[in-house]
């Protein structure tokens with residue numbers, strides 16, 4: 060039995076308590092009053108249900124062609140380092156999981172991973188839903204990989220087959236991307252209008268085909284108005300935001316960092332960035348999801364889009380708490396509870412009530428953040444195979460002290476156990 064005592068934060072409450080986790084079942088058996096016998100040190104810390112990142116590109120598939128960038132083992136190590144206890148992996152692999160057989164083959168590769176991994180099934184031109192329930196991802200326009208649509212009609216034709224399914228959308232309008240191809244900068248080639256237009260179309264599809272929709276890596280304040288209005292009229296839609304769209308904006312770009320901070324969708328203006336922060340706080344955005352996209356240093360130097368994040372997830376949330384006054388329950392909601400609800404229908408047996416809450420019967424995974432000890436991000440500290448971070452040199456005000464995965468403790472400060 061593992062005992063963890065201290066300050067606990069759920070989405071709806073913050074309290075002092077003691078958590079008992081059965082290492083055999085990996086589940087929480089009891090949450091009760093503190094008794095002064097914690098197995099791990101938690102002074103100055105807040106204990107959350109284990110964080111979940113719903114948007115990761117871990118690169119492993121049966122082809123193995125992109126495993127020089129990352130694989131399930133290295134992504135799991137980076138996740139644990141960053142306080143992430145489960146994640147959901149995107150399907151834009153060379154051998155994309157788009158039907159029952161290819162999905163099952165990819166799923167087999169996740170069994171030895173250090174954290175639980177939920178796989179998205181891919182939606183591309185002509186695909187059909189799997190026999191089993193899985194979450195899906197649709198790329199509306201060209202990004203990284205081959206799985207994308209070239210017109211709205213082609214997308215709708217395919218989505219019509221996925222009525223009632225859980226579908227995540229990468230919202231960038233392929234027609235606008237195409238007409239902006241000649242612009243001077245990456246930001247101008249993928250303008251805000253592409254996201255705004257694609258968002259409207261995605262919301263129409265979600266409503267028309269009664270999908271459980273999710274909009275990935277949202278970045279424009281203007282597009283958010285449509286999301287908020289859709290939520291208000293009962294459309295089943297949720298929304299992600301990345302650490303990079305909250306931390307960086309286009310006023311911070313220089314010749315030096317421009318290539319390193321290139322991703323899809325690109326960085327937007329300061330106004331958009333601040334609106335995303337407020338939307339995350341107020342609940343208009345539901346998840347802090349990273350779009351962890353490991354590419355080699357060489358690929359980045361040659362202009363490949365995407366940035367890695369798993370190692371820095373937990374420390375980044377301390378920036379939201381200290382710099383932007385997020386409360387611990389607000390963090391618990393977007394980093395633990397909402398991601399837990401998202402993956403719950405797809406969890407295999409043995410996961411109790413699932414992830415996302417410090418309560419009896421839930422998975423005994425915890426993220427323990429030290430709000431007193433800063434983390435200066437260095438290349439040497441990272442576990443991701445790609446070996447770099449957009450936050451190198453940044454000092455986050457707090458750090459991950461322990462990550463507990465189903466009762467197993469990983470400590471950053473050399474605590475035993």
Ligand SMILES: [Zn+2]
Nearest residue numbers: 114116149350
């Ligand atoms: Zn992505």
